[in-house]
Amino acid sequence: MPRLTLDQGTVQYRDTGDGEPVLLLHGYLMNGRLWEPVVDRLAPDFRCIVPDLPLGAHRVPLNRGTDLSPAGIARLVADLLAALDLRRVTLVGNDFGTAVAQIVAARHPERIGRLVLTSGECFDNCPPVWFRPLVPAARVPGLLGLSFRSLRLRAVRRLPFAYGLLTKGALPHDMIDEWTDAFFGDAGVRRDCAEVTRHLDPAPLFDAAERLASFDRPALVAFAREDRIFPFAHGERLAALIPGARLEAVPDSHTWVMRDQPEVTRLIREFIRATPAGTPPKDGGLLPRG
Numbered sequence: 001m002p003r004l005t006l007d008q009g010t011v012q013y014r015d016t017g018d019g020e021p022v023l024l025l026h027g028y029l030m031n032g033r034l035w036e037p038v039v040d041r042l043a044p045d046f047r048c049i050v051p052d053l054p055l056g057a058h059r060v061p062l063n064r065g066t067d068l069s070p071a072g073i074a075r076l077v078a079d080l081l082a083a084l085d086l087r088r089v090t091l092v093g094n095d096f097g098t099a100v101a102q103i104v105a106a107r108h109p110e111r112i113g114r115l116v117l118t119s120g121e122c123f124d125n126c127p128p129v130w131f132r133p134l135v136p137a138a139r140v141p142g143l144l145g146l147s148f149r150s151l152r153l154r155a156v157r158r159l160p161f162a163y164g165l166l167t168k169g170a171l172p173h174d175m176i177d178e179w180t181d182a183f184f185g186d187a188g189v190r191r192d193c194a195e196v197t198r199h200l201d202p203a204p205l206f207d208a209a210e211r212l213a214s215f216d217r218p219a220l221v222a223f224a225r226e227d228r229i230f231p232f233a234h235g236e237r238l239a240a241l242i243p244g245a246r247l248e249a250v251p252d253s254h255t256w257v258m259r260d261q262p263e264v265t266r267l268i269r270e271f272i273r274a275t276p277a278g279t280p281p282k283d284g285g286l287l288p289r290g
Contacts, residue, residue, distance in 0.1 A: 001014055001052075006083060007063075007079065008062050008063060008067075008076050009066060010060045011051050011054075012059060012060060014048070014049070014051075017043030017044065017045070017046055018046075020047065021088075021089045022048050022090045022092060022272070023077070023089050023090070023091050024038065024048065024092045025053060025097030025098075026053060026055070026097050027255075028055045028056065028096045029055060030095070030179055031057040031179060033178070035094075035258055038265045042265055049086070053100070054066075054068060054196065055073075055196055056183050056189065056190075056193030057178070057179035057182045058192070059186070061192050062192055064188075069199035069204070070099055070126075070199065070205070073103075077108075078110075088111070088113030089111055089112055089113055090115075090268070091104060091112050091115050091116065093117055093118065093120055094120055094255070094257065094258065095121070096126075098119070098120025098230075099126055101115065102209070103208045105212060105215060105217070105219075106212050109217065112217055113217060114217055114218045114272060116222065116268055117220070117238060118223065118257050119227045119255045122230075123209060124202040125231075126201065126204075126205050130161050130229065131161065133147075135200055144197060149184075154171075157171055163176065166229070166255045167255070169260055212242050214243070217277070218271070218275035219245035220271045222247075222250050222267055224249075224251075224261075225251055225253075226254060227254050227255050
């Protein structure tokens with residue numbers, strides 16, 4: 001993978017295809033490979049950039065002392081866009097990547113042309129209830145690693161406090177092996193993950209929501225109807241507060257819409273083609289309602 005050196009440290013990313021840029025953000029204790037089914041379908045028409053965010057499954061730790069609060073990670077994404085000289089970007093988020101995407105759009109909208117928010121953290125659901133014990137655990141040296149040790153057992157991964165509620169399909173165990181290997185393989189990666197976890201808090205998302213009420217770019221909110229971690233009602237609320245946002249209900253899916261319903265690619269592609277970047281969509285839009 002290419003590497004980019006920022007003030008915060010080195011970030012690895014995937015860069016596939018040509019055309020208008022689409023930047024896709026993943027969730028906690030995952031990496032950018034999660035988006036592969038969507039990238040494979042989008043790359044013939046668009047340039048897809050997928051960074052490995054410092055959320056515990058990255059391979060290269062950031063510089064010690066880097067701000068890894070939600071606002072700090074959003075700044076890192078904004079700096080990555082600037083370093084790659086990407087403009088009028090379609091920013092797509094999922095899981096904690098949706099939280100980051102909201103903050104980027106709210107605080108650093110200069111290079112954002114469109115916003116796509118799929119099932120993920122917003123409002124007071126940060127972190128979600130199943131994962132809130134991780135925040136105090138991250139404040140005790142070594143305890144977060146001890147908490148994650150059981151994730152090396154494939155039988156454990158289907159439990160609600162692991163990856164079990166994120167998908168309706170089979171878990172991508174080979175990929176999860178890669179994520180846990182990255183976490184346990186480098187003390188700096190574990191340090192980054194603990195720093196991220198200590199700063200999980202809903203306040204930045206309430207601030208982002210307030211700012212997004214004046215967001216003037218096209219926005220698509222595509223939440224899974226059956227998600228048990230990130231309720232569809234939150235997607236409805238997001239779509240209601242962002243001016244002109246489109247709301248789509250993704251059927252037969254949990255959080256990982258890109259895995260359960262790769263057809264979500266069609267929604268993203270049609271949304272990009274129907275809305276000029278940086279221009280608020282017309283009333284009614286061109287997408288069917290979910």
